[in-house]
Amino acid sequence: MLGAGAALACELPGGPAQTIRSPTHSVVYRAAPRLGEHFAVEFAVCPAPEGVRVDAWMPAHRHGMNYVPAVKALGGGRYRAEGLLFHMPGEWEFVFVLRAHGATQRLVRGLRVE
Amino acid sequence: MKRWLALLLAAATQAAAFTDEEVRAIAAHGPWPPAFAPDPSNRASGSKDAIELGERLFFERRLSANGAVSCSRCHIPERNWTDGEARAIGLARVDRNTMSVTNVRVQRWFGWDGANDSLWAQSLRPLLDAREMGVDASRIAKFVRQHADLACRYRRVFGAMPSEDEAVMVGVAKALAAFQETLSSGRTAFDEFRDALVKGDAAGIAAYPEDAKRGLRFFVGKGSCNVCHVGPAFTNGEFHDTGIPFFIEQGRVDPGRHAGIQKLRASEFNLLGRYNDDARRSTATGTTHVRLEHRNFGEFRTPSLRNLALSAPYMHNGSRETLRDVLDHYSTVSPDRLHADGEAILRALNLTARETDDLVAFLETLSDGGATYRRRPSAADCR
Numbered sequence: 001m002l003g004a005g006a007a008l009a010c011e012l013p014g015g016p017a018q019t020i021r022s023p024t025h026s027v028v029y030r031a032a033p034r035l036g037e038h039f040a041v042e043f044a045v046c047p048a049p050e051g052v053r054v055d056a057w058m059p060a061h062r063h064g065m066n067y068v069p070a071v072k073a074l075g076g077g078r079y080r081a082e083g084l085l086f087h088m089p090g091e092w093e094f095v096f097v098l099r100a101h102g103a104t105q106r107l108v109r110g111l112r113v114e
Numbered sequence: 115m116k117r118w119l120a121l122l123l124a125a126a127t128q129a130a131a132f133t134d135e136e137v138r139a140i141a142a143h144g145p146w147p148p149a150f151a152p153d154p155s156n157r158a159s160g161s162k163d164a165i166e167l168g169e170r171l172f173f174e175r176r177l178s179a180n181g182a183v184s185c186s187r188c189h190i191p192e193r194n195w196t197d198g199e200a201r202a203i204g205l206a207r208v209d210r211n212t213m214s215v216t217n218v219r220v221q222r223w224f225g226w227d228g229a230n231d232s233l234w235a236q237s238l239r240p241l242l243d244a245r246e247m248g249v250d251a252s253r254i255a256k257f258v259r260q261h262a263d264l265a266c267r268y269r270r271v272f273g274a275m276p277s278e279d280e281a282v283m284v285g286v287a288k289a290l291a292a293f294q295e296t297l298s299s300g301r302t303a304f305d306e307f308r309d310a311l312v313k314g315d316a317a318g319i320a321a322y323p324e325d326a327k328r329g330l331r332f333f334v335g336k337g338s339c340n341v342c343h344v345g346p347a348f349t350n351g352e353f354h355d356t357g358i359p360f361f362i363e364q365g366r367v368d369p370g371r372h373a374g375i376q377k378l379r380a381s382e383f384n385l386l387g388r389y390n391d392d393a394r395r396s397t398a399t400g401t402t403h404v405r406l407e408h409r410n411f412g413e414f415r416t417p418s419l420r421n422l423a424l425s426a427p428y429m430h431n432g433s434r435e436t437l438r439d440v441l442d443h444y445s446t447v448s449p450d451r452l453h454a455d456g457e458a459i460l461r462a463l464n465l466t467a468r469e470t471d472d473l474v475a476f477l478e479t480l481s482d483g484g485a486t487y488r489r490r491p492s493a494a495d496c497r
Contacts, residue, residue, distance in 0.1 A: 061459050
C-alpha cells in the first residue's frame with residue numbers, strides 16, 4: 001500500500017512547478033501554454049505509475065483539444081507530453097490519467113488561458 | 115450644479131471605459147501586422163527570386179487544362195483575393211466559397227477543411243483538382259521546362275531543374291507559396307484603437323467611433339465571438355460547426371474537417387513527407403498530433419475577420435450575402451441543428467437592431483480599404 005508520504009516526495013528539477021495530489025499519487029508538472037501555440041508539459045509522477053496519459057478539457061464548452069498529446073517516459077518517474085494546443089481562450093483543465101495496480105485515476109488542475 | 119455635472123460626466127466616462135478584462139481581450143487581437151517569419155518547410159520562403167517566380171505563376175493561365183484558368187481567376191487582387199462568388203468557379207463550379215489568400219501565411223491549416231498543413235501543399239490542391247485548374251505533375255513540369263523565362267527563374271530559386279515531374283511541381287507550389295506569403299492586409303482603424311488602448315492614449319481611444327466601441331465590447335463580452343475569432347488575425351485557426359447546412363445538393367454532403375484530416379494523413383505532400391525542407395519537422399507538430407473525431411463532420415475552419423467587409427459572400431458555402439445576414443444567422447442559430455457531440459459553444463445571440471448595427475460598425479473597422487497590392491513591374495526575362 002502506498003502512503004501519502006511517498007507521494008509528497010515528488011520533485012521536478014528546473015524551476016517552479018504545479019502539484020496535484022491524490023490519496024495515492026502526486027503529479028508535479030510544468031507548462032507554459034500560450035493560446036493557439038503547441039506546447040509541451042514536463043511532469044513527474046510519484047510513485048511511478050504503470051501508465052500515464054495527458055489530456056486537456058474545457059468544461060464550460062464540453063470539448064477537449066483538437067490534438068492528441070504523446071507522452072515520453074524520461075525515466076525515474078519523469079515524463080514529457082508533446083503536442084498540446086489550447087485553441088480557445090477561457091477555463092481549461094489539465095487531466096493526468098494514471099494507471100496503477102489495475103485501477104485508473106484522473107488528477108485534474110484548472111487554468112485560465114487568455 | 116457644476117459639481118453634479120462633473121459627477122455625471124465622470125460616471126458617463128466610467129461607463130464607456132473598458133474593464134481590465136476587456137482591455138486584455140482586445141489587446142489579444144494585435145499587434146498588427148505580425149513580423150514575417152520564413153516557413154522552414156519551404157526553402158523558397160522569403161526569397162525575392164521565389165516571390166517573383168510565384169507571382170508570375172499565380173497569374174499564369176497556361177497552368178490549367180484549358181489554358182484559361184489561373185489562380186487569380188478566383189483570387190482576384192481587387193476583390194481582396196477572393197471572387198465574390200458563393201461557390202468558386204474554375205473549370206467547373208466547386209463546392210465551397212473561395213477563401214481569401216490575404217494573410218494566409220499566418221494560418222496553421224489551409225482550406226475550409228484544413229486538408230493541407232502548409233501553404234505550398236495547399237497551392238497544389240487547385241492545380242490538381244479537375245474542377246479548378248485540372249492539370250497534373252507531368253503537364254506542369256513540361257510547361258515550366260519549356261518556358262525559357264520560367265525555367266530560368268526556377269533554376270535561380272531551386273538550383274537545377276529536378277528530373278522528376280512531381281518534384282518540379284512541388285517547386286512550383288513552393289514559389290506560389292512564397293508569393294502568397296507577401297499578401298498581407300494593412301493597418302486598420304481597429305489597430306489604431308487597439309494600440310491606443312494598450313498605451314492609454316486618450317486621444318487615440320476617443321478617435322474610434324462609439325458604435326464600433328459598443329460592437330467591440332459585445333464581441334469580446336456578451337457575444338463571446340472572440341472564443342473562435344481570437345488573436346491578431348481574428349481566428350483561432352481551428353474548425354467548428356456553426357450550424358450552416360453541409361448539404362451541397364441532393365444526395366451530396368460536405369464532410370468538412372472530418373474528411374480534411376483523412377486527406378491530410380493520406381497526402382504525400384504533408385509536412386511528414388519527403389518534400390518538407392525542414393529536417394527537424396519543426397512545423398509538423400499539428401500533423402503528428404491532430405485528432406480525428408466524429409464531431410469533426412461538418413466542421414469548417416474559422417475564417418479571419420480582417421478585411422471581412424471586402425470578402426462577401428460569407429461562410430464555407432457562400433450562403434450568406436452580407437455581414438448582416440451572417441449576424442442574423444448567429445442571432446437565431448439553433449444549437450439543436452449542430453453536429454457537435456455535446457460541445458456547447460454556440461447559442462443564439464438574439465441580437466437587437468442596435469447590437470447588430472454596432473457589430474457591423476465594429477467589423478467594418480477591421481478592413482484596410484483594400485487595393486494595396488500592385489503587381490511588380492515586368493522585369494527583364496531571366497536568361
